[in-house]
């Protein structure tokens with residue numbers, strides 16, 4: 271995985287609460303056995319009409335959204351199904367970070383494992399970002415700050431180990447495989463009991 | 464209880480810098496969320512560490528039409544057939560037991576785990592599926608994971624996890640007749656909200672929970688995730704032990720006695736502290752039904768759709784549903800009724816639906832699908848003659864699987880149609896692009912099928 275330090279981009283804004291993973295990628299696109307190409311189906315039922323044509327009103331289809339790497343969304347982003355296809359689709363589309371006041375647990379875990387940064391902010395910051403689409407933001411993972419265009423910096427929380435892995439481009443599996451001795455000891459303890 | 468299970472599975476406790484390494488006792492897998500995890504193993508040349516603790520079935524994209532499973536007809540969707548073949552190949556290659564398409568114990572992963580007795584009190588159970596919370600009904604710590612984590616469990620039988628907080632939901636008194644476990648969990652989600660449980664493990668307690676059978680307890684824990692919770696748990700008791708004693712893979716003989724001793728130590732000690740507590744009175748509840756596009760948008764069936772016109776999210780949901788704020792929910796016409804899913808497709812759910820349908824016919828123009836949660840449920844229902852009641856009422860009786868809960872196998876609801884479903888998610892497009900889903904109990908589903916309109920089941924139960 272590529273290390274992440276700084277993400278700098280304009281924002282694309284989806285002012286909807288409780289965006290569930292069925293919206294991020296509908297279930298009929300899950301009949302796949304790979305991760306590739308899911309970005310085409312990101313938000314498919316909002317992005318395309320019943321005939322499969324792009325819906326011009328949907329924010330991702332507007333010219334100003336092209337090339338944006340930061341998505342700002344309403345509260346409780348990523349709720350519902352555990353499908354990792356959701357972060358795969360977001361990343362494949364070109365997004366690097368999502369900003370919300372709250373993320374669903376499984377989605378957050380899945381996002382962090384795919385180099386997609388879930389940035390949790392307070393209500394006031396969220397309200398401002400939702401009301402001002404297209405602003406240029408800088409997310410600094412090293413300092414865990416989000417810099418607004420007026421220079422204000424907002425800190426965001428992130429689990430220490432996930433941050434370490436993202437900064438260094440390490441994946442967690444390597445760490446777990448490194449705990450082999452402890453795992454074997456645990457299994458011996460259990461089978462003795 | 465949660466603390467006891469957690470601590471017993473810490474291989475390495477958490478520190479400020481690193482999450483805990485948590486040992487997993489049972490890893491369930493299915494065809495949709497596993498292929499990319501097997502690819503990871505291949506890329507790294509790793510085996511599955513404990514195939515003996517890993518168990519596979521197929522349910523999400525499998526057909527429910529008998530001829531496509533047993534009759535030699537091809538599976539209608541080639542992409543689904545490919546996922547099924549891929550799972551067969553992966554399980555063969557990595558030595559994992561698989562209940563394949565024609566196996567007589569196959570079914571929805573969260574229905575067969577308990578049914579086989581693989582799900583047991585005190586175990587840690589994971590699956591690449593959010594409704595893994597179902598298994599918590601036995602006092603297991605069970606939660607859904609992503610596909611990368613499925614790969615982690617394959618390779619190490621462990622997960623890196625931060626310890627969640629705890630939330631007690633205390634349910635006083637008893638449910639009234641016609642009010643079921645489904646109504647109770649919908650009421651709980653309505654009360655705490657779809658993100659109310661985020662970061663928490665819920666323990667359901669109190670008289671109404673103790674009075675439920677295992678099927679009802681599973682319905683409750685199943686929908687913990689719809690309140691955002693990591694997991695739901697119910698302390699094991701005599702009801703739990705009696706259920707497990709009859710399952711094929713529960714411990715037997717001396718091992719059973721020893722297990723029973725351990726399981727009896729699991730319930731939370733009196734005076735156990737939770738990070739949060741919520742109280743609810745079961746005796747005041749009515750049958751519940753959702754009106755919006757998440758399971759927290761729920762009202763009693765005798766109630767009206769709330770009026771929050773000034774809230775744009777609310778307006779958007781109602782526009783999708785084609786509903787007017789302030790209107791009564793009862794008597795609205797429906798097009799499709801689905802009795803199925805890991806929430807409500809166990810034997811007692813089918814019995815409840817059959818109780819209403821016995822001697823009745825579903826309304827003209829309504830399509831009703833009854834999809835048992837497992838092949839075993841299907842056989843038991845047929846032994847009791849329930850399938851005849853459904854077929855005579857005009858419903859379709861299918862082979863087991865997720866079916867119209869998620870619509871991956873082609874069992875979908877058409878755009879704009881109203882579906883009254885016993886499943887767990889009424890998200891936009893969940894049952895098919897543009898489909899409008901209302902969630903309710905099997906009793907409410909069956910009663911509404913008879914009238915072709917949303918119906919309080921108590922009106923038909925009294926008659």
Ligand code: SF4
Nearest residue numbers: 594804805865868869
């Ligand atoms: S029945 Fe529905 S909720 Fe349950 S596992 Fe299948 S798709 Fe998921």
